[in-house]
Amino acid sequence: xxxxxxxxxxxxxxxxxxxxxxxxxxxxxxxxxxxxxxxxxxxxxxxxxxxxxxxxxxxxxxxxxxxxxxxxxxxxxxxxxxxxxxxxxxxxxxxxxxxxxxxxxxxxxxxxxxxxxxxxxxxxxxxxxxxxxxxxxxxxxxxxxxxxxxxxxxxxxxxxxxxxxxxxxxxxxxxxxxxxxxxxxxxxxxxxxxxxxxxxxxxxxxxxxxxxxxxxxxxxxxxxxxxxxxxxxxxxxxxxxxxxxxxxxxxxxxxxxxxxxxxxxxxxxxxxxxxxxxxxxxxxxxxxxxxxxxxxxxxxxxxxxxxxxxxxxxxxxxxxxxxxxxxxxxxxxxxxxxxx
Amino acid sequence: xxxxxxxxxxxxxxxxxxxxxxxxxxxxxxxxxxxxxxxxxxxxxxxxxxxxxxxxxxxxxxxxxxxxxxxxxxxxxxxxxxxxxxxxxxxxxxxxxxxxxxxxxxxxxxxxxxxxxxxxxxxxxxxxxxxxxxxxxxxxxxxxxxxxxxxxxxxxxxxxxxxxxxxxxxxxxxxxxxxxxxxxxxxx
Numbered sequence: 001x002x003x004x005x006x007x008x009x010x011x012x013x014x015x016x017x018x019x020x021x022x023x024x025x026x027x028x029x030x031x032x033x034x035x036x037x038x039x040x041x042x043x044x045x046x047x048x049x050x051x052x053x054x055x056x057x058x059x060x061x062x063x064x065x066x067x068x069x070x071x072x073x074x075x076x077x078x079x080x081x082x083x084x085x086x087x088x089x090x091x092x093x094x095x096x097x098x099x100x101x102x103x104x105x106x107x108x109x110x111x112x113x114x115x116x117x118x119x120x121x122x123x124x125x126x127x128x129x130x131x132x133x134x135x136x137x138x139x140x141x142x143x144x145x146x147x148x149x150x151x152x153x154x155x156x157x158x159x160x161x162x163x164x165x166x167x168x169x170x171x172x173x174x175x176x177x178x179x180x181x182x183x184x185x186x187x188x189x190x191x192x193x194x195x196x197x198x199x200x201x202x203x204x205x206x207x208x209x210x211x212x213x214x215x216x217x218x219x220x221x222x223x224x225x226x227x228x229x230x231x232x233x234x235x236x237x238x239x240x241x242x243x244x245x246x247x248x249x250x251x252x253x254x255x256x257x258x259x260x261x262x263x264x265x266x267x268x269x270x271x272x273x274x275x276x277x278x279x280x281x282x283x284x285x286x287x288x289x290x291x292x293x294x295x296x297x298x299x300x301x302x303x304x305x306x307x308x309x310x311x312x313x314x315x316x317x318x319x320x321x322x323x324x325x326x327x328x329x330x331x332x333x334x335x336x337x338x339x340x
Numbered sequence: 341x342x343x344x345x346x347x348x349x350x351x352x353x354x355x356x357x358x359x360x361x362x363x364x365x366x367x368x369x370x371x372x373x374x375x376x377x378x379x380x381x382x383x384x385x386x387x388x389x390x391x392x393x394x395x396x397x398x399x400x401x402x403x404x405x406x407x408x409x410x411x412x413x414x415x416x417x418x419x420x421x422x423x424x425x426x427x428x429x430x431x432x433x434x435x436x437x438x439x440x441x442x443x444x445x446x447x448x449x450x451x452x453x454x455x456x457x458x459x460x461x462x463x464x465x466x467x468x469x470x471x472x473x474x475x476x477x478x479x480x481x482x483x484x485x486x487x488x489x490x491x492x493x494x495x496x497x498x499x500x501x502x503x504x505x506x507x508x509x510x511x512x513x514x515x516x517x518x519x520x521x522x523x524x525x526x527x528x
Contacts (some may be wrong), residue, residue, distance in 0.1 A: 083458065090462065090463075098474075257478070
């Protein structure tokens, strides 16, 4: 076989990365707590509080992340009496056999005929979920749907889903910390300013000093939080982009049929509208960007840094073994055709 | 005295290494067995499905009696086949005829519009896909196992355990029956 990627090694790498991230996150939260404790001489109250908050955040993201995502996107369990949805169930079962999964994942459906997209979530193989829109079911044929489902199953087997879920919920925690620090800073500034006006006559030099220290500290926490969330976002995006190529290649390994996925990507690109229920927090889970940001189809350095998915023309070019330029021209011709 | 300790350490390390290699081989061997069992499950489903399908399409396909007869006969042969090689042979024959049946149905719009038939056809399609995916997974796993037992130094370990880690056969596709294009009779 001509596959050069060892997917088992990839899976282990992702699990290790997740552990590492969680560890770093706990460390940062503890450090924040420690700094606060030292400044206000409250040790160990804040260290413990922040550590507990961080641990709860990690546990929740692993246990409940799936439900939160499904609810926010208004997904429902599939209905086996419907022919298309029964066929979807069959396709998922087939590819679970192809990938050697012990239990096939649950299947959910989003009732939205205008959007063609699919995503996977769940922290491990046993409680994984694959979710597709009704638009995708109605527009794609059996072969194309198989390509998309294989792509999603690959995310599950490679443990991309675990890594992604954990990163995005940890990011949430850092963002909360940043907002908390900013709020505290603003209210302290207002309060501090009021006090300094009221007590102008009693000029206490030492009071000014400690006030300055507190302001500097809160500003530092807010700035650090902003920095971490920014770097974290970029990491998430970088991870997300490379995982898409891996998932595409493994999808082909499973179906032994690159044309199914490439033709599905083409239809998704030309026939899908923006998904209203999706957000920046869930966009990276989908097979192609549900927000249809122009960014994802450019190839400059900045757009590379900020996009969740590699450009569709690059993915099709790899699947069909053609030049990117060639595919891009074909797609833009296709797009103009659909607008006239 | 320290030489004794060195010898003991070397022996312990060798033993640990032996155990880990042995366990890894057992694990992947189990995976191969599971993959084979999965093929078996899907073949049973195929056997159960064929009579239903044939009786559902019989009324519409008067001109294809021959195709239907062949499917029924091949199924009977597959159900009663004994031994690995015979079974593989019989299943391949059945698979070939079922593939032909699926292709022929495309020529009967009435039949394709019938919801019951549509459902049965989807069931047959998914079962056929499951069989070929299960076979693909079995072959991939078996190839990985066969490679693992032959590379050095694993082959030293497998040599020590005699017949326990023999290479497993692949579920090959007999090219002739698989490649045969479905014959579509348009002469009526």
